[in-house]
Amino acid sequence: MPEPIINIQNATVVYRENIALRGVSLQVAAHKFVGIIGPNGAGKTTLLTVVNGLGKLQSGSVSVLGENINRQSYHQLRKKVGYVAQIERIDARMPMSVREVVMIGRSGLLGLFHKPGKTDWKIVDEALEMVGMSPLANRPIGHLSGGEQQRASIARCLAQEPQIFLLDEPTASLDWKAQTDILELVKQIHDSRQLTTLFVTHDLDALPHTCDRVVLVKDGVIIGDGPPDTLISTQSLSRLYDIPADIIEERHPHIHRRGG
Amino acid sequence: MDLSIFGYHFMQYAILATFLGGIACAMIGVFVVLLHMPFIGVAMSHAAFAGALLGLWLGFDPILGAFVFSLGTAAVIGPLADRGQLSPDTSLGIIFSLMLGIAFLIIGLIPSTRSEALGLLWGSVLTVTVSDIILLAIVAIVVVGLVAVFYKEIQATVFNRQIALAVGLPATVILYVILFMTGATVTVSLNSIGGLLIFSLILNPAAAAYQLTYNMKKMFILAAVFGVVSGWAGLLLSYLFDFPSGATIVITSSIVFMICAVFSPKRNSHRQPKQKALEKI
Numbered sequence: 306m307p308e309p310i311i312n313i314q315n316a317t318v319v320y321r322e323n324i325a326l327r328g329v330s331l332q333v334a335a336h337k338f339v340g341i342i343g344p345n346g347a348g349k350t351t352l353l354t355v356v357n358g359l360g361k362l363q364s365g366s367v368s369v370l371g372e373n374i375n376r377q378s379y380h381q382l383r384k385k386v387g388y389v390a391q392i393e394r395i396d397a398r399m400p401m402s403v404r405e406v407v408m409i410g411r412s413g414l415l416g417l418f419h420k421p422g423k424t425d426w427k428i429v430d431e432a433l434e435m436v437g438m439s440p441l442a443n444r445p446i447g448h449l450s451g452g453e454q455q456r457a458s459i460a461r462c463l464a465q466e467p468q469i470f471l472l473d474e475p476t477a478s479l480d481w482k483a484q485t486d487i488l489e490l491v492k493q494i495h496d497s498r499q500l501t502t503l504f505v506t507h508d509l510d511a512l513p514h515t516c517d518r519v520v521l522v523k524d525g526v527i528i529g530d531g532p533p534d535t536l537i538s539t540q541s542l543s544r545l546y547d548i549p550a551d552i553i554e555e556r557h558p559h560i561h562r563r564g565g
Numbered sequence: 566m567d568l569s570i571f572g573y574h575f576m577q578y579a580i581l582a583t584f585l586g587g588i589a590c591a592m593i594g595v596f597v598v599l600l601h602m603p604f605i606g607v608a609m610s611h612a613a614f615a616g617a618l619l620g621l622w623l624g625f626d627p628i629l630g631a632f633v634f635s636l637g638t639a640a641v642i643g644p645l646a647d648r649g650q651l652s653p654d655t656s657l658g659i660i661f662s663l664m665l666g667i668a669f670l671i672i673g674l675i676p677s678t679r680s681e682a683l684g685l686l687w688g689s690v691l692t693v694t695v696s697d698i699i700l701l702a703i704v705a706i707v708v709v710g711l712v713a714v715f716y717k718e719i720q721a722t723v724f725n726r727q728i729a730l731a732v733g734l735p736a737t738v739i740l741y742v743i744l745f746m747t748g749a750t751v752t753v754s755l756n757s758i759g760g761l762l763i764f765s766l767i768l769n770p771a772a773a774a775y776q777l778t779y780n781m782k783k784m785f786i787l788a789a790v791f792g793v794v795s796g797w798a799g800l801l802l803s804y805l806f807d808f809p810s811g812a813t814i815v816i817t818s819s820i821v822f823m824i825c826a827v828f829s830p831k832r833n834s835h836r837q838p839k840q841k842a843l844e845k846i
Contacts, residue, residue, distance in 0.1 A: 357731055384733040393725070398831050399599075400781045401724055409721040413733025418714065445779040446724075465732060 308371075310335040310501050311356055311469065316365035318351050325351040327525040328365065333503065338495050340512045340533070341505045343522035344546050349505040350391070352522060353471050356503065357386045370468060384413045386469045387462030387500075392454060392478055397447035403457050404442045407432055410464035425464075432463035436490060452483030459490060463498075470500040476511040488513050509542065509557065521545050570804060575691055582693045582757045583796025583814065585701040587770070589708050589750045590763065591792030594771030595785050596743045599723040604657035605642065605744070606764035609751045611664040612638040614760030617685045618671040627685065628700070631755050634664070635748030643741050668760075688759025688811040690800065700753040708746055712785060715739065720781055762815045769818035770795060776822075776829035778846050791821050 309332035318326040325348045333339055343349050354360035355367050358379030367374045369382050387410070407429045408421055415421060421429075433439050436456040441449065449457060455475050462470060472491060476484040492515050495502045506512055512519070512533075519536050521529035529541050542557075543550040570576050597605050616634025617627035638660055645656040672682050712719060721729040722739045729736035747767075754763050770791035774784045799814030806813075830846055 359727065359730060380733050380735065382733075383731055386731075388728075388731040390725075390727060390731070396601075398775060398779075399724065400775070400779050400784045401720065402779065405720065405781075406724065408717070409724065409728060410732055412717050412721050412729070415717070417718065420717065461728075461732075 309333055310370060311503075312368045313352075313355060314366045316352075316355050316367060317363045318348075318355060318360050319363045324525050325360075326355070329522075329525070329527055330365075331520065331527065331530075333501060335501050336499050337517045338492070338502045338513065338515065339504065340516035340519045341503060341522055342509065342512055342519060342545070343507065345507050347507075347522045348525040349507070349522050350473050351525075353388075353473050353503055353505050356469065356471060357383050357388055359388075380413075384465070385467055386471060387465050387467035389455065389458045389462055389470075389472045389475050391474045392451050395447045395449075395454065397445075399445065399447045401446050402443050403438060403446055403449065404429060404433065406446045406457055407460045407464050410461035414465065428466070429460075429464050432460040435463060435494070436460045450483075452479050452487065455479070455483075455487055456490070459487075459494065463494065468500065470495060470498075470502040472502070472504045474506055474508075474511075475504075476506065477508070484511055509537075512537075576804075578693050578695070578698055579690045579757075579800055579810070580797065581698050582690055582701055583800055584793050585698065585705040586754045586757055586766070587792030587794075587796040588789045589701065589705040590754060590758075590766040591770035591774075591788035592708050592712060592785055593743075593747050593750045594767040594769075594792075595774070595781075595788050596719075596723060596747070597767055598771045598775050599781075600743075602654070602657065603768055604654050604661065605747055606751070606767040608642065608657040608661040608664065609635045609638055609747050610755075610760050610763040610767075611661055611668060613748070613751045613755050613763075614685055615664045615668040615671065617755055617760070618668050618675075618682055621682060621685075622671050622675045628752060628755070631752040632749070635752050636745060638664070639741070639744035639748045643744050684759075685755055686760050687809065688755065688757050688762060690757040690796075690810045690814070693757045697753070697756050701757070704746070704749050704753045708750065711742065711746065716782070719743075723781075757811075758814065759811045762811045765815040766792065766795065766818055769815075769822045773818075773822040773825035776825040776831060779831075780846070783846075791818070791825075795821055 311333040313329060313331040315328045315330055316326050317328050329352060341349050341352060351360045355362060356369055358374045370385060372378050372382060374382060408425065411421060411425045411428065415425065433442050436459050438453065438456050438460055441453060446457065475491065476487050479487065492513055504513060516533050518531065519533045520527055521541060523545055528545065529536050539550040539553045542553050597603055612634040613631035616630035620627035620630030641660060642656060675682065718734050718739055721734055722736045726736045726740065751763055758766055771788040773791050774787035777787060778784050795818035796814050799817040800810060802808060802817065803810040803813040
């Protein structure tokens with residue numbers, strides 16, 4: 306395996322009495338598209354947020370782009386890591402336009418005391434164009450649908466010009482059409498910008514079929530890691546979600562039996 | 566109308582105090598409204614009131630006591646809100662009730678200076694001193710300066726703190742600075758507006774501006790204008806009808822809010838045909 310761009314070693318994260326990650330190790334090579342799946346509360350979001358330093362380690366270490374994440378480095382590293390969080394309700398009266406929200410992606414890069422210039426606004430407009438949101442650029446951010454909000458979040462990440470792309474349940478609570486569109490968009494961006502992408506989901510149907518690799522997370526540990534074709538099977542999913550294999554077969558007849 | 570009253574120093578000081586206090590309080594109010602933490606103003610103002618009373622009781626400068634208590638409150642609220650250990654309203658509610666308890670305990674212990682204590686509760690803009698105005702001016706300039714210099718960082722932080730952190734902004738520091746400036750604003754406004762009423766002057770102008778625009782810069786400017794207009798109109802009404810000044814200012818700001826809420830273009834603003842027009846406000 307080439308030098309990993311993300312290197313998580315024995316990461317343990319504790320939220321008060323809950324252990325979210327239990328000594329997890331994960332290495333991701335540059336330009337890979339990794340899907341992370343598991344049930345609700347498995348530790349997927351925490352695994353994602355230790356990469357940008359939002360998740361605080363109890364023990365272990367994380368290095369990103371060759372640098373250890375610590376109090377001194379995480380502000381600089383975060384500027385190179387785009388993060389699409391789970392959909393949150395935005396106040397319908399929030400006094401910000403879509404374009405201004407996308408500009409937040411450049412705020413960290415610009416640094417304190419620097420106002421966005423023409424080039425920054427051009428980059429923002431190009432990001433909006435790429436996600437198909439140009440016609441809604443001046444609309445109040447709180448007036449967007451769930452799918453449009455996620456497109457705006459993806460545009461914010463694009464404006465950040467990151468090297469690593471973290472997506473936390475980007476298709477949760479979206480209808481089937483919006484889900485499909487977002488998945489296609491994410492893959493297109495991953496390929497065209499040559500990003501390293503971690504894509505978290507609890508929903509098997511939302512797992513991009515073009516993942517290079519899938520990581521199965523349950524109860525704060527990784528219970529499976531490999532190419533989707535060999536890893537995703539009724540047995541492995543049965544173990545992951547605690548659902549009998551025959552029910553999985555019934556609901557997802559295209560998934561094969563072997564593996565796990 | 567006899568306008569000779571405006572030739573007196575005390576009235577000129579009052580006009581200046583309401584101008585500076587109106588701007589500082591209203592701009593702080595924009596944070597309070599956008600961070601959905603309206604209880605900040607209540608908790609801070611009662612903390613400042615309790616601190617000032619402690620100063621009166623123990624014989625040191627009440628403004629110093631107010632400053633220490635409101636900053637102490639900011640120091641407690643910050644981590645609680647930041648870590649999400651308690652809902653902000655719960656922690657602020659607990660601090661509010663504790664500060665109110667301390668304040669009334671001290672009032673009970675210092676019967677000889679009770680009128681002075683009540684003066685801090687109700688405030689009196691007509692008795693502000695030059696040093697009050699200097700403090701108000703310093704805080705107003707710092708608040709406006711911070712908003713102007715760190716606008717993009719503030720905008721990102723009030724939109725979503727986690728996103729602001731994720732793009733590499735020091736959002737936690739910005740939150741603490743906002744809380745610190747709220748404490749400072751409340752403290753320097755205590756003499757003119759009073760501990761009980763200051764919360765309204767923080768919340769009402771910003772909440773009124775929130776009804777009228779989808780642009781944060783405009784919201785800051787409108788809030789400041791409403792804060793100053795409420796202060797001056799309240800002052801004039803209090804002079805004309807011989808009403809208590811602090812109460813009149815607060816009632817005026819509430820009326821400004823009600824007018825803005827009634828005529829808000831944001832009412833039913835999710836209706837699609839209106840979207841193009843709304844993008845301009």
